[in-house]
Amino acid sequence: MKPKQLKIASVSLPFHQMKKFFLLFLFLGVFAEIDAQEINWISFEEAISQNKKTPKQFLIDVYTDWCGYCKKMDRNTYAFAPIASYINENFYAVKLNAEQKQEIHYLENTFRFVAQGRRGYHEFASALLQGKMSYPSTVFLSKEETLLTRIPGYLNTTLMEQLLVYFGEYKYENQEWTAFQKEYKSNW
Numbered sequence: 074m075k076p077k078q079l080k081i082a083s084v085s086l087p088f089h090q091m092k093k094f095f096l097l098f099l100f101l102g103v104f105a106e107i108d109a110q111e112i113n114w115i116s117f118e119e120a121i122s123q124n125k126k127t128p129k130q131f132l133i134d135v136y137t138d139w140c141g142y143c144k145k146m147d148r149n150t151y152a153f154a155p156i157a158s159y160i161n162e163n164f165y166a167v168k169l170n171a172e173q174k175q176e177i178h179y180l181e182n183t184f185r186f187v188a189q190g191r192r193g194y195h196e197f198a199s200a201l202l203q204g205k206m207s208y209p210s211t212v213f214l215s216k217e218e219t220l221l222t223r224i225p226g227y228l229n230t231t232l233m234e235q236l237l238v239y240f241g242e243y244k245y246e247n248q249e250w251t252a253f254q255k256e257y258k259s260n261w
Contacts, residue, residue, distance in 0.1 A: 130165070
């Protein structure tokens with residue numbers, strides 16, 4: 074009896090070799106997953122607490138559960154290993170649901186969810202975005218917890234890399250954004 078054959082692009086493989094190829098691809102897929110790095114997202118209160126011990130700048134991802142571009146940014150931008158690694162090393166990464174129901178206590182203030190229309194909003198998200206509720210929005214705070222900037226909209230990996238280096242390496246202290254962006258060469 075002949076071994077079963079599998080035809081792949083006009084190449085005929087015996088069944089036992091086909092199993093080896095399948096296991097190899099499965100093995101490589103597992104290592105590809107292990108190589109992926111995730112961002113260490115924490116709450117705003119946790120970031121404030123950690124900042125008192127080890128000062129770092131903040132990156133705050135303001136999102137909603139229903140926002141398609143927020144999910145796309147999670148899948149494409151934040152899942153890109155060099156970006157995740159850079160954020161973890163240089164920033165406190167905060168995910169802030171702009172419609173969350175939990176209160177946030179900061180600087181002797183209590184920020185709450187405000188029911189409005191079909192959904193509502195969280196007062197802290199509104200304060201960070203100065204009432205311009207656009208999702209996703211990326212907010213950068215200094216280690217002194219002052220607002221550096223807020224950027225509305227989807228950020229691809231190229232633009233996110235530039236922003237991370239601009240703020241993460243304190244380029245904003247000595248250089249205008251447009252000049253930095255013109256001369257910046259990707260390291261990734």
